[in-house]
Amino acid sequence: MNGCHLDPQGALGGNPLFALIFNVAAYVLPCWLAFVIAGLVIMLILINAVLLGAAIVSWGERRLLGRFQNRVGPNRWGPFGALQPIADLAKLITKEDIIPYGADRLAFTAVPVIMVASLLVATAVIPFAKDVALVDLNVGVLFILAVSSLTSIAIFTAGWASNNRYALFGAGRAVAVLISYEVPVVLSLLGVVIVAGSMSLGDIVVAQAVPFFLVQPLAFFVFLAGMSAELNRTPFDVAEAESEIIAGYHTEYSGIKFALIQAAEFGGALFVSGLIATLFLAGWAGPVADWLGWLWFLIKTFIGIFLFVWIRSTFPRLRLDQIMTVCWKFLMPLSFINLAVVTLEVYFLRDASGALSTADLWIMTAINIPVAVVSIAFFGWIIRQKVRDSSRTTAAASPVVRGVSTIEVG
Amino acid sequence: MTLAAIPGETLARRLQEATPDAVVEWDDAAVWVRPEAMASVAAFLHDDPDIDFAFLNAISAIDFVEHFELVYHLMSLAKEHTGVVRSRVYGREEPTAASVVNVWKGADFQEREIWDLMGIRFTGHPNMKRIMLWEGFDGHPLRKDFL
Amino acid sequence: MYGLEMAKGLLVTLTNLARKPFTTSYPEQRLKQHPRFRGEEFTWYEERCTGCASCAKYCPLGIIKIVTSPSETAPLQGDKYRLEVFDIELQRCMFCGLCVEACPYDALFMGSGFEEGQYKRTDLVISIDRLRQADKHPSTWFRPQLEGMEYKPGVSRPLGWREVGRENWRWHQREKAGMRLTGGNTNDRSAEDES
């Protein structure tokens, strides 16, 4: 050591991998350079891990979807088609990069970069294993919400810059969905934060002596629904509904830009699954062996991805107004109920220091599961009336009708 | 059970009462009417409670070289009978017939198709444009003299 | 009840996850092909062909081109012509099989293959030489005599021209060779036994 030392309280100080690289680099380099180098190296690792993960998810999703649909899925490249993402990438990179006539070149080009960047930045705070997050921010949840909202700007820019009407449709839809669903998602996360008593993702994992999907089933449900809407996944995939508006906001993208958007989407699926694992499935905490944390984390992430693919393979898509109805009239009340119930429970159950014991969590579980079932059933019953009511907005021009035939109708 | 077909004679008698001068001739299967009178004939056949031809099955056009013939296959869902009305259209330059689209909306595309492929113009049709081929196509392909 | 049907749907897809895929990975696996399959390349027996060009006349698209000249080698056969050209333009063929139906001498058969992709359109014309040299794996389409012997084009051996005809059939004994084939009772299996 040539006198350099890392502040263990700093944002990156708690990361053992970063510390290792820093210390090695500090043998030969000045302190500031070692810090930069260590930062770059760890960023490189993260970026590649996330993009590789996105590639694996893209392959896994297609394989899984294939099996759900009773067919094989991609199987030409590599064992079980596992090299398919590489083939896709090679194809997309070598394709002509088309910018449509009349498009806003700068905005059009910036979109894929923003989408991938916001994804990567958000991934930085997810703890992959015990103490292995790039940074364990004490406002981790807030950070994720803030950074992932950048996507909606990118999507709208894409739709606007493409000079394509389908893209504009998609962008309008996407923004409407993203902004609306942000609200119940935030509210459901509030419940998580209240019980955990911290916004740091590391602390939230530690707080889950009982996984939060049991403690707060309502929040889990709302978060799952909200996130599948934010990811544009069935049944909320109106923004890129291919049977209606071709591909939505990325209709005009091709080549490497398309590859980046796809990477952001599949990476998004991976990120959200990881987030669900962290927030509701107790993250890296497993039944045995803390050093196997990465394995538990991967398994839980896979559960999330599997869930998304399963739902995607089964359900048709809702209409935009119905999605809005589901958001404001179904998920919103549910998240409010969850917030109120959890707040009351925490208020009455917490001990003097404000902490909750495992027994308290089990009590909450026992209360919250019936509450969840009842409120979902109740609001589901209400929504059933609301969603069906889809009155036409303008009168249809009726064809010429001359008298009604006397045939019996029925 | 098969559908009863109204003989041309019955149709002709009723039509002669309602729309005089429209009927040209008739045989067992069909009644021939003048093409200009087709709209009023259609309105009568549609509205008459005994005949009640509420449903237009098909309009066919045949090029017999010396004249075109329009064949209207009609039926009544309530009375469960069918009937055939025909019409001879003369002239090869600009043959015209009265449109029945105001009576049967279902004639819309069929009349446009006949105009497109056979070259019979229907007066009173709100949108007498070519349907299969593009505007500006030379000739009408289903005519016998089109090669 | 709200949500129950959706759960039922989820269950359906989950059961299908465990099921074997129903698709066929084409180049490695192949669909089982029925002997009646109307395949792309035609099977033609020059020995049986009289050059009557019934097939060419009956083809809805007119893609069979036949040129004949009087045969010097077999003058005793009378109606036998020497075939100079027998071209089938595959690029326009729609494999309706009417040519096979029209052939009164059982000289033309549908084939059994379907991999006839070529880089040039001219390569898609089956010439008389190719027809002569090809392995004879006739499809049993419209050839009940082949179905009667349970011939499987993909599996069984190639057939020679003596084996594919229906000479031992009743109608053939009743009528002269060269009559128009009329279908109908030709499918009557009992006719086979009386020869």
Next chain:
Amino acid sequence: MTIRTEPMTVNVGPQHPSTHGVFRVRITFDGEDIVEVEPVLGYLHRGTEKLAEERNYVQVVTLTDRLDYTSSMINNQAYCLAVEQLLGIEPPPRGKYLRTLAAELQRIASHLIAVGFFVQELGAFGTPLMYTFRSRERILDLFEMLCGARITVSYMRPGGVFSDAPTDFWPALDQFLDDFEGELEEIENLLLNNEILMVRTRGVSPLPADVAINCSVSGPVLRASGINWDWRKMAPYDAYDQVEFDVPVGNTGDNYDRFWVRMQEVRQSLRIVRQCIAQIEPGPVRLELPMVLRAEPGAEAYGRVEASKGELGFFLVSDGGVSPYRCKIRSPSLINLTITEHLLLGWKLADMIVSLGSVDINMGEVDR
């Protein structure tokens, strides 16, 4: 504050993921609401009617395969009925039964496609489509046994069918019927009462009975509007007077009813197939006719069937020659499109595709 908006015209098709071929509608949207609709046809126009005037009566059968290529058998049937009417002949009973059987199998296949794509357009990512195609493949295999081809079958001939079914066809058919019960149940479990599907289709784009009749709509679309009209019942052809089946009739004619009617018709077709198997008896399958047919000069015939899309009619006029003097095809898909405007106006972009899907058009038949 008022926000200034302006209508936006979009060409939906001819290249669009879900326009059933090369159908094109020019639609003006106000936001997502449809305010103006104009169907544009003709991208697949091949002049079948003109071609038929230059083919002999049997050769035209091959053209009919290519009209509605999802229900070739029924097209064959309609044409052959028209020719038989023209010539005044009737096929032998076994031929009639084989035709009925093939047509009903084809109806199942066609409805499976219709349902699969309908749900695909609702946004289900391929799963219902794969399940319906799984069953349809089996039907196509059966067709391959019958006639050596899967889609362009050319199975039927004036005066019957070209050849009897091979011996291995019957066990394969039984096997299919047994398996298909389960597969159909699976599809029904997945779709028939699915809440999302209900919510998307119930009450959307209803078609009142009087409008349906006035627009000459036929087939499942007409029946979904509450009108009990099926040509198989009203004017039975081939062996339909020998079999029992029910005609499913909808209520309001909305998208769900159209979907529901098709699902029920699959069940009824299964019933008919089973009855055909039970009733069919050995015998000739085809009349002994010359290969080149001639009809009386001046003879005319309008043969129609209940095709999977609606009333399919062939109006044949003969001048005594070897080919029809005029062969008019009354195509259900084209005439069912008359209601496009009625179905779409005032509804949303997302409903547009679904409503078009629920009408189940086939461009091969629309443009001909």
